[in-house]
Amino acid sequence: MVYLPLTAIRGKIMIEVTTEYHITNSDLDELPIYKCKGTCKKVWWRGDIEQAPFGVQLNCPMCGGALSSAKEHLDFKITRFQPGEKLMPNSPIRINHSSNLLEEFIPLREKYGWR
Numbered sequence: 001m002v003y004l005p006l007t008a009i010r011g012k013i014m015i016e017v018t019t020e021y022h023i024t025n026s027d028l029d030e031l032p033i034y035k036c037k038g039t040c041k042k043v044w045w046r047g048d049i050e051q052a053p054f055g056v057q058l059n060c061p062m063c064g065g066a067l068s069s070a071k072e073h074l075d076f077k078i079t080r081f082q083p084g085e086k087l088m089p090n091s092p093i094r095i096n097h098s099s100n101l102l103e104e105f106i107p108l109r110e111k112y113g114w115r
Contacts, residue, residue: 014087016080019043021105023079026097027086034058035075038065039112043076045097062114 016025017032020041024032032043040063049058049067058067070076087098101109108114 014082014085015078017043017076018079019076021101021108022099023102024097024099025087027094028096031072032070032076034067035070036060036063036065037068038063040065040114042099043070047096063112
């Protein structure tokens with residue numbers, strides 16, 4: 001298998017990452033850059049979070065926890081990487097990301113009030 005850097009296949013990729021509680025898919029040609037340190041532990045891409053001035057703490061839209069930089073292998077693992085594939089094949093729609101809780105953690109959504 002040949003591994004191409006994400007920048008080499010811009011716009012033609014489908015990626016799936018797993019975190020502690022989630023499986024997240026994206027058509028974006030970049031890795032998530034934020035990870036929630038709060039209860040949900042979800043990863044986020046640059047376009048998901050409104051940027052703030054330097055030094056201002058960014059917060060998770062799902063649980064309100066503090067966001068930090070996401071690090072591959074530590075905060076998320078790439079579980080599928082398919083150049084040329086899309087989440088919705090034959091559609092002009094590009095999915096920024098679609099996230100689902102791993103089945104065993106679904107009760108946490110109600111317990112913590114995740115949006």
